[in-house]
Amino acid sequence: MAFSLCKQTLSLLGALALASGMPASVGAASYGAGIENSQWYLAESVFECSLVHEVPGYGKAVFRHQAGEALSFFLEAEHPMMRPGRGSLVVEAPAWRPGVAPRPMGTVNVSDGSRPVLLDTRQAMILARGLLEGMRPTVTRESWFDGSPVRVQISNINFSGQFQRYRTCTSNLLPVNYGQIRRSRIPFNSGSASLSGADRTLLDNIVTYVLADTTVERVFVDGHSDRLGSRIDNRALSEERANVVADYLKARGISEDLIIVRAHGDQYPVSRRPADNRRTTIRLQREGERPEFQQANAYGGEPAG
Structure with a gap:
């Protein structure tokens, strides 16, 4: 029975091949x-x-x-x-x-x-x-x-x-493509809002891409902190981190109208390790892309939007 079905399948494929101009x-x-x-x-x-x-x-x-x-x-x-x-x-x-x-x-x-x-x-x-x-x-x-x-x-x-x-x-290709910098992360040391040389290189690549791709309509910059210290201080530090990144992007040529800056303090941890939570994230959004919605639970990733 299996052999008969196999022969029928091959015959059908052969017929389809003839119909499409391929050799049977x-x-x-x-x-x-x-x-x-x-x-x-x-x-x-x-x-x-x-x-x-x-x-x-x-x-x-x-x-x-x-x-x-x-x-x-x-x-x-x-x-x-x-x-x-x-x-x-x-x-x-x-x-x-x-x-x-x-x-x-x-x-x-x-x-x-x-x-x-x-x-x-x-x-x-x-x-x-x-x-x-x-x-x-x-x-x-x-x-x-x-x-x-x-x-x-x-x-x-x-x-x-x-x-x-x-x-x-x-x-003459750009140094990066959209998939590589669509979501990016800048890490920070404890209590710090300073950019490293590697951070500047990443941000320069983002700037180069955004200036070339006219379909990018939003650049979301979200600042975060760990849970060490008071919530008020963490909120202020996350805002400083977000502004440092946003100011760098604007100074290199990205229009202020494209950039949306948000500060979240310690509200959205991504890990139990404090070092992983001291960060600013950059997310690009192109025309026609639907905004992503996520429930921002503990260790649940970035906020929506």
Whole structure:
């Protein structure tokens, strides 16, 4: 019964493949652009640089470098073709360069989903170097349908010039991205409201990002203290800590209209350790993002808003 269901499933997948233009039998199927249709497209901004290559019949190959992160590479599939597991990465010569031996570059992890292959920085650089040398990197993995090989080839044609533009783009990226500084924390010593060099570096990165991203509409600055000492003193100290951070942001160019300063004293501890509670938090909010609401219980995190 299980075998019959499996055959029915494979038959259905084969029918879907035919309907979508994919080969029903993926026996040693190869996907890749030829000389006449090999193109690379650059999408560039201070937030991200992406170099995109259309792989006819398969999907896309993408070099991506997001601000504050390292280079990565991924394959984006229009349809699931490769079975999850370990595939191979080989840098091989194109058909018009006979006699050049292929270079095996190890294995790659093939996962489920629309981006089945994701390479780290080292593997992405190996792949880029192969393309610059006029080679054709190829990822191979058995198919979902019958276990025969699926080969995705990445063309070097028209790559070199666009890659130089891509490298120029990456040199102009911001030092951080939104996810990295959307929520930030400045720690303080007991009784202190002084900023360290590391604190200033973090705040400078926040300023650089906010000035570049016009969709940021709020910068919440919340001061906190531990529970040592009187509540009145702790409230005043948390206010001083919040103002020190807010004043630094304003002095570096963030509009006062964007900044909302609040002081909470010892009302919202995040830990039983006093050092963890001596802090000012900075939270950015973009246009269209819903304000987050949290119940501010003991050890329960930041207040709402």
